[in-house]
Amino acid sequence: MIPARFDYLRAGSLEEACQALASDEDAKVLAGGQSLLPLLRLRLSYPTTLVDIGRLPGLSGVEDRGDHVHIGAMTTHDEVMRSPVVTAACPLVAMATATVADPAVRHRGTFGGSLAHGDPAGDLPAVVLALDGVFVARSARGERDIPAAEFFVDYLESSLRPGEILAGVRIPKLGEGWGYHYEKFHRTAQAWAIVGVAAAVKRSNGAIQEARVGLTNMGSTPLRARAVEAALRGVEVGEQVRPACEAAAEGTSPPADLHAQPDYRRHLAKVLTYRAIGKAAGAP
Amino acid sequence: MTELDAGLVGEQIAESGQIAEPTGRGEIGRARRRKEDARLLTGHTRWTDNLQQPGMLQVMFLRSPMAHARITRVDVSAARDLPGVLAAFSGQDFADEQGSLPCAWPVSEDIVIPDHPPMAVSEVRYVGEAVACVVATDRYRAADALEAIEVDYEPLPAVMDMHDALTPDSPKVHESGNKAFSTTITSGDVEAAFRDAPVVIDRTYIQQRLIPSAMEPRAVLASTDGDTFTLWSSTQIPHVLRVMLAVTTGIPEHRLRVIAPDVGGGFGSKLQVTAEEVLCLLLTRRLGRPVKWSESRTEGNLTVHHGRDQIQHIRLAAEADGRIRGLRVELLADMGAYLMLVTPGVPMLGASMFNAIYKMDAYEFACTGVFTTKMPTDAYRGAGRPEATYAIERVMDELAAELGIDPLEARRRNWIRHDEFPYTTISGLTYDSGNYEAATDRAMALFGYDKLRAEQADRRDRGDPVQLGIGVSTYTEMCGLAPSRLLGMANYGAGGWEHGSVRMLPTGKVEVITGTSPHGQGHVTSWSQIAADALGVPFDDITVLHGDTAVAHKGMDTYGSRSLVIGGVAVLKACEKVKDKARKLAAHLLECSPDDLEFEAGAFKVRGTGASRTIQELAFAAFTAHDLPEGVEARLDSDATFDPDNYSFPHGTHLCAVEVDTETGMVKIRSYVAVDDVGKVVNPLIVEGQVHGGIAQGVAQALFEEAVYDADGNLLTATMADYLLPSAADLPAFTTDRTETPSTGNPLGVKGVGEAGTIASTPAVVNAVVDALRPRGVRDVQMPCTPERVWRAVQGTRGGVRS
Structure with a gap:
């Protein structure tokens, strides 16, 4: 309940924040604090310094930039889910964000913080992965783009380097004809997903032209269900969808915990993928 | 925040038509908004x-x-x-x-x-x-x-499993061994009841360990x-x-x-x-x-001490028509590492309740308390009675399934009829009053029982992946803990009386002092209603003091749904003593015989004349003491203790409909009806709150909560992320109603409501889950009925028991 001693730096500029992080590998970025503070309070994490980026300008807000939407890392979940730009151009992000924890957490927790935390049980990583988002990292050396497929390295581990801060994420607009759904399976409203499925489906003439499927909590990182995506290509919406979704657990290594064993998670991935695809395909 | 704001929710409920507000001037029965809430809700609190x-x-x-x-x-x-x-x-x-x-x-x-x-x-x-x-x-x-x-x-070595702990070569928790106690209670000829019984149901149920999780x-x-x-x-x-x-x-x-x-809450913890x-x-x-x-x-x-944690082996012998011949219960009760204040008493509080509302010829209860290297268990909302109710109500559904009859019909054939009260049960308790038929009829009507059964049949016929289950719980419980004489017979270390005092202040205001110790129940409001009616003073002129041994010098505190049934009655009796004193003083001042006075609306009136003295005038007269009759002290203050002769026995019928997603194992409560008979009601709003919270807590045992230790004795559910408490978002709207058969054991006719919802709801929910899956060969799902356990039950693998 009481964190161990740490130093606190309220960064006045991005340069200062990056400098502090580059000079001390045990320093941690404090954004909304909704993932980090519980770890500190339970003394599961002992950072030397918390670098608070809450007052840095330019890290917050949603912008429509033509072919993509830019979401600033410090934008709160509540702002994301209510953003007209997000709900219009990348509704899957809004749908998943609305299922994150509870309103109190959504008012404090940030889009970038949740992604940089890299929890495969979090809802947003699988969504950004499915949408082929691009992570924008800033450091003293400048800006670096990291494709979503390369961002999540392992459990609670991203490819951000020491001295780098996640500044924002670019979500490409998929254009017309796409339908979306985030299917979250959890025991209570505030609980993490046992399994979650983020689905984007493009239909034409009653068939699936393209499908993107991201899986939450099916491995040490968020995963793409590539086998399902391939199997769905050209499939008529209807009974043919279910067999294609049987491949949902391919290549996954789901965890065992109090809420589910791996075989059950694999089963859920198939059922939930089928449901997510069905709902996404039903709303082109 | 104004009083109006603080009581807004209460007002909305009171005006919603769900609570009938009696007409007339009486305070008892009114859905009074709680006096406590404005202060609590605006943060003017004194948490430790x-x-x-x-x-x-x-x-x-x-x-x-x-x-x-x-x-x-x-x-x-x-x-x-x-x-x-x-x-x-x-x-x-x-x-x-x-x-x-x-x-x-x-x-x-x-x-x-x-x-x-x-x-x-x-x-x-x-x-x-x-x-x-x-x-x-x-x-x-x-x-x-x-x-x-x-x-x-x-x-x-850690000692985690009760069966293992009782084997001769088990490592010992204490030098004396792992058995804390064993006890057997027998009534009637159990052997005869089981001999050649046409139907025998033999089941083992696990009461998982729970963490009480008070808000504060x-x-x-x-x-x-x-x-x-x-x-x-x-x-x-x-x-x-x-x-x-x-x-x-x-x-x-x-x-x-x-x-x-x-x-901020306790639930026994x-x-x-x-x-x-x-x-x-x-x-x-x-x-x-x-x-x-x-x-x-x-x-x-x-x-914080944990709750439940029993392995229940229950056997029921019945006639071919479903009439119960006898019941055998063997409990293993996990004490944890030590015996705390009432640790061994918790399973014994259920000893007389497995027979529940049913008539039978023979009953045997055996219990072994077992030491393990875990946190000690002790009282948790219901304490022994939820466990007993769960086992018998689950088995009654199994009996119905065995006989191919409706679960309510199986109960009807066995329950005590309303014209049979007072009724002494096979375990020796005397139930003073009740009407199981009335509560059940009302619940069935509110639930739409027949229509839901029709929908269930339809979904079964269609092979719908989402199956409907209907669960029944016709519970009773023993509360108002407790008559001191009976506690003594049970070897409990104290009595069960309660104390109340009334101080009449010079200005006519009233201080009520109670030995109960509210921690969320609203005693300040309810006790004010009782005293207001008894003394004829306004509700707002009464304050209630409690929870400080220097202020409330005598008390046995709050647990076991005892506060109103014993403490509320003690307040009433203290008020009666105040009136006795006031009557003597009034007679003196009005120059008449005490017998010529009638008490009405807070004043003593001389029959046939207009002469009267209000209780406030008499309080002031006692204060000035200028003109007191011979032998009368300069105060109307009085106190009383109340010790009932018997427990009280709330009862009711809870019906639960669940939708079980057979593809994922997810259980969703579709509707829930609770018709409770808690006797006379002092404050319907508070009763409603107790029922809602109680049901939520019982549903939580059925579907969500479980304290899990690993094989080395580490608690895996040490945070709220792992120990799942449902919130309002996870629960359905409850439909509640009441029937009312007053308790005959106290002058208020009250029975207590603190634990009823929790005791009733757990078996209703699990019965519904099993009912949904019974055509697929499932006859039990271990609590909590998590999606994974339900899914495995459907698959026919571990997690569920199939016939």
């Missing part, structure tokens, strides 16, 4: 953790990471040297004065009550047991200092002036605690004051004499400065 004392220090405890180990060395010196740390102690440092935490309920002759030092000295027996403590100027320094304490442990974590503040001691604690039992702390610490009772300030209470008192004695301890949620999950 909010309290400050000059020079106050913070205590933190170092807790064992081992389930079972010998302590070979504790070195606190490095902690003592840290800045801001005033003291650090090991259990050894208090070995001579800390005594043993008390167990007040030696339930059998063979019971073993092991020594239970508040801080472990030579051996730890569960993860979380205190082994050392630090006292520092603030909690941050104290928390850091804990990490500087060195403890060497020599590991001993525990906190203790202790101070001394060198002569007297004051202990503030987030407790349900300031009076019991004072007595037990005096006995445990040797501090004389008259020099110890215990205060329960605002207390604060019906305890805790290590932290004893140690804070000893620390303030040793250091001469006030000390405070406040627990974190994780610390609480580890060390």
Whole structure:
């Protein structure tokens, strides 16, 4: 309940924040604090310094930039889910964000913080992965783009380097004809997903032209269900969808915990993928 | 916030038509908004953790990471040297004065009550047991200092499974062995009942271990002036605690004051004499400065006593038409590592309740209490009665399934009819009143029972992946704990009376003092309603004082749905004594015989004349004492204790419909109807709140909550992320209603409502889950019915039991 001693730096500029992080590998970025503070309070994490980026300008807000939407890392979940730009151009992000924890957490927790935390049980990583988002990292050396497929390295581990801060994420607009759904399976409203499925489906003439499927909590990182995506290509919406979704657990290594064993998670991935695809395909 | 705002929710409920507000002037029966709430909701609260004392220090405890180990060395010196740390102690440092935490309920002759030092000295027996403590100027320094304490442990084997624990070659939790006690109660010829019985149902159910999870974590503040001691604690039992702390610490009772300030829920978890209470008192004695301890949620999950944890083997013998011949119950009850205040008594509170509302010829109850290396269990909302109700109500559904009849019909063929009350059951309790037919008929109507059965049949026919299940629970419970004479027969260490006082103030206002100790129940409001009717004074002219042994000097506190049934009646009786005194004074002043006076609307009136004196005028006359009759004291103040002759027996019918997604195992409650008979109702709004909260807690056992230890004795559910408590978002709207057969055991006709919802709801929900899956061969799903367990039951693999 009481964190161990740490130093606190309220960064006045991005340069200062990056400098502090580059000079001390045990320093941690404090954004909304909704993932980090519980770890500190339970003394599961002992950072030397918390670098608070809450007052840095330019890290917050949603912008429509033509072919993509830019979401600033410090934008709160509540702002994301209510953003007209997000709900219009990348509704899957809004749908998943609305299922994150509870309103109190959504008012404090940030889009970038949740992604940089890299929890495969979090809802947003699988969504950004499915949408082929691009992570924008800033450091003293400048800006670096990291494709979503390369961002999540392992459990609670991203490819951000020491001295780098996640500044924002670019979500490409998929254009017309796409339908979306985030299917979250959890025991209570505030609980993490046992399994979650983020689905984007493009239909034409009653068939699936393209499908993107991201899986939450099916491995040490968020995963793409590539086998399902391939199997769905050209499939008529209807009974043919279910067999294609049987491949949902391919290549996954789901965890065992109090809420589910791996075989059950694999089963859920198939059922939930089928449901997510069905709902996404039903709303082109 | 105005009173109007604070009571808005209550007002909405009261106006919603769900609660019929009686006409007339009486306060009893009115959905009064709670007097407590404006203060609580606007943060003007006195939680123990909010309290400050000059020079106050913070205590933190170092807790064992081992389930079972010998302590070979504790070195606190490095902690003592840290800045801001005033003291650090090991259990050894208090070995001579800390005594043993008390167990007040030696339930059998063979019971073993092991020594239970508040801080472990030579051996730890569960993860979380205190082994050392630090006292520092603030909690941050104290928390850091804990990490500087060195403890060497020599590991001993953990004892986790009750069956294993009872085998001869099991490692021992205590030198005396792993059996805490065993007891058997028999009534009727059980052998005969089972011999050649046409139907025998034989089942084993697991009552999982639960963590009570009160909203307010525990906190203790202790101070001394060198002569007297004051202990503030987030407790349900300031009076019991004072007595037990005096006995445990040797501090004389008259020099110890215990205060329960605002207390944010307990559910039985604060019906305890805790290590932290004893140690804070000893620390303030040793250091001469006030000390405070406040627990974190994780610390609480580890060390607040747990609830339930039984393995129930239940066998029922019946005739071919479903009439019950006899019932056999064998319990293994997990005590955890020690016997705390009423640990062994909890399963025994269910001993007389497995037979429930049903008539039968024979009954046998056997219980073995087992030590394991886990946190001790003790009272948790319902305490023994939810366990009993679960087992019998589950088995009644199994009986119905075996016979191919409707589960309500199986019950109808066996329950006590309303014209058979008072009825002495096979276990020897006398139920004073009840009407199971009326409650069931009402519940069925509200539920739309037949229509839901039709939908269920339709979904079964269609092979719908989402199946509908209907669960029944026709429960009763034994509450109003308890008649002192019966507690004595059960070998309980205290009585069960309650005390109430009434002070008539000179201005005509009233102070009611109660020995009950509310921690969320709304006694201030309900007791005001009782006194307002009895004395004829306005509701707003009454204040209720409680929870401080210097103010409410006698009491047995709040648990077991006892407060209204015993404490509320004590208040009523004290009011009657006030009126007796006032009548004599009025007769004197009005120059008439006391018999010529009638009391109405707060005034004594001389029959046939207009002459009268109000109770307020009489209070003032007693205060001035200018003209008192011979032998009358200068006060109307009175007190009374009430000790009932019998328990009270609320009952009701709860019906639950669930949708079970057979592809994922997810259970969703579709509708829930509760018709409860809690006798006369003082405040329908408060009753409604108790029923809602109670159902939520019972549903939580059925679907969500479970304290899980691993094989080494580590608690895996130490945080709220792992121990799942449902919130409003996870629960359906409850449809509630009441039938009313007044209790004959007290003048208010009340029965108690604190535990009813919890006792009733768990079997209703699980019966519904099993009902949904029965055509697929499922006959049990272990609680909590998690999606994974339900899915495995459907698959026919572990997690469910198939016929």
